[in-house]
Amino acid sequence: MRFQKNAHRLDDVTRRDFVTGAARAFLGLGTLPLLSGLARAVGDDAIPLRPTTARHVIYLYMNGGMSHLDTFDPKPGKETQGPIEAIATRADGVQISQYFPNLAQQMDKVALISSMFSSQGAHAQGQYFMHTSYLLRGTIRHPSLGAWVSRMRGRLNPSLPAHVAIGGGSNDASCGFLEFEHAPLPIGNPEAGLQNSRRPQTVDAETFDRRQARLAQMNDAFADRYDQKQVRAYDKMYEQAVRLMSSEDLLAFDINQEPPSLREAYGDDPFGQGCLLARRLVEHGVRYVEVGNGGWDTHNENFDAMADKCPPLDRTLATLLADLESRGLLEETLVVLATEFGRTPTIVAGRNGRNHYPQAFTCWMTGGGVRGGQRYGRTDAEGREIVENKVTVPDINATIAHALGLPIDHVMTSPSGRPFQVADKGQPVTALFG
Template sequence: MDTSSFNKADELGRRQFMVNAARSYLGVSLAPMLGSGLASSAFGQKHVGGAKAEHVIFLNMGGGMSHLDTFDTKPRNKEVQGPVESIDTSGDFQISQYLPETAKIGNKMCVINSMTSKQGAHSQGQYLLHRSYSPRGTIVHPAIGAWVVRQKGRKNTTLPGFVTANTSPAVSSPGFFGAEFGGVPLGRPDEGLKNSSRAGSVSEEDFKKRLAIADALNKTFEESYQTPAVKAYDSLYEEAVKLMQSKDLEAFDINKEPASVQNAYGKDRFGQGCLLARRLVESGVRFVEVSHGGWDTHYDNFTNVENRAKTLDKAFSTLVTDLDKRGLLESTLVVIATEFGRTPRIVEEHNSGRDHHPACFSAVMAGGGIAGGQKYGESDKGGARVAKDPVSIQDFNATIGHALGIDHAQVVSSPSGRPFRLGGAEAELGNPITSIFG
């Protein structure tokens, strides 16, 4: 039999085949489960670095969050700062008036005000942020969540190791690592893991019969198409059924939380995504990403940043406080990241807008062994350039790896034999910011 056409099929095509098969034969959609649920153990990883963190919650501020109006205010430079005032925090730094609740937990976080990137366009900047590499036409690099699952393995062998909410499916791509390390992309956080239970029209007996038929088909199919991809998917039904029958599936249901807790996070999609992230790491999920977009403030920057910051402020401060109360903050690294910042120049003809600015911007880390109450790095007096301790995207991702005990410089080869690292290419290899750990 000629297997060449299947062997050349792309990852999405193989996934869709399995989704359609599951829907037709089992009466259930397994789409959300295709991916990191198959990755159960680390691949030859030597533990280095801080190694206090067991989980990561990655809060992605898509669109380019203005550092000057959030975490790197310039109170002595009104030409740059505009109408935004600075407020004191419980740490050794000031932040924007738009983040009053975050100011109260300043003693639990480290603000990095010297981020810098070489990518000033959204798609390329987001790609670099998530993968430590710039996009290339010849390869798709693994997302950082896929790196974490591959190098650390799953903590809870029933649940996926990598979950995303409110994000583009591309963010959860495992690249050349293969489907078993991909993330599970969710739509709305309040809808949980959709289509993951047996349909009411399919009885338990009928379901078992269909599973038996699927098993027989799988064996025949695997014998005909003996490729690593097919062998990986051979475990799909076993893993999916295990999850469907497990109480751990409740981790995806934020409606199990009291109304007071849901309200504390905020009833918007980002707030509910942060609540879901807390529930997932509490149940052993390694890496959860929640996106909060809308930061592309070319027009009416101050109104838009205030609105976006209000949502971020409520959810982030509640998340950190909640993790701390539950004894999970020390083992959970929470990061706020964005692809680039915004220009110091206020564009008056665009109703006081700010444009893209990759030369200097801000990020935040809390928990996971990070010493709170501190600021790392500095921008110049106008917030245009890094003045002290520059931090590249590769450095930032290497620091995440350091918190988890992952060697950011360890080489993992692609199927074609090319070397890749969590910390980026050898010429741009990142270095973890070890001084911010306690």
């Protein structure tokens, strides 16, 4: 029955595949959501306004499950800690791993959440849950938080997308069942910026305009006949892309505008340069930027991996926070460091590794109204169990949504008629603010 129902759509999807490919190649746009009911509208009812302390989010995603003990929830002196030591920070009573000496100097800005809990212990499921607050299932694709922000509040800068994802890896930043315009603009390589965003040299401005006009002419009849959300959305996508092509805001994507010394301070790796790009984008009014950092799945030789991964991360994070601060951007930019789960406190004998551990891990936030210098929630002496203020995955997303002034109790209906909320039923941790 399902097959029959969808059979007549097959040609439609094929054409969409083609157009998507073209859009991605020529305009730097991402893929259309092929799941979900596609053509049907999402409810357009008025979305209530809420008080807002953050207008932008830089979401730093540690792909693979970052060990909590070896980074931001050390347990000095315990067997579970292994060889990595803890150091004091500028925040009273807050210790972090020895690998973050620079960030330690800025911990007075950061609120650690050391009582994170997830129900998902596998990567795909955990990453999806972290991004969307809903469990991964076959019948629907849920929007990630950045897409909710875009859908509920729209763009700040009319020329720039509300939602950008830098550095590949995670496909979980997605518009889900929302309209395609809320999907993140993907930037694979931060140094290359936005690809295919300039007019080819062989096409002069006049020719380009003429072609656009011709295209519009051909499309108009179709758009009139099928005056549907999905058709309008595609038109809008082209319109926005062309607007961006001729906008000065295109420079926001070009990190070559930055002094070499600052680029070096951010770190000569994709994550470091991606964070610099994130700062430029936020500065120009992009609301939600995700930057991915992979390689945290340390089943084997966990301590070697930490020695390799943490120091460059420390440098990038410390520079990012200092840079945002000096420009006055931290007041309204919420920086979130997140991962899908922690790693087992018990060190796996024989291979010095740590396995997946969703039942206790650490994320953190700074800026955007967050009160720094605190550790919210606690694990026990060995980092095994949460003993205070458990924060679930939907809760942390509700907290981000709360800072952004999104109404977390507002129900929006998917094309198949089901009710969803921005962070499912998560509740914000309001103790982090003020």
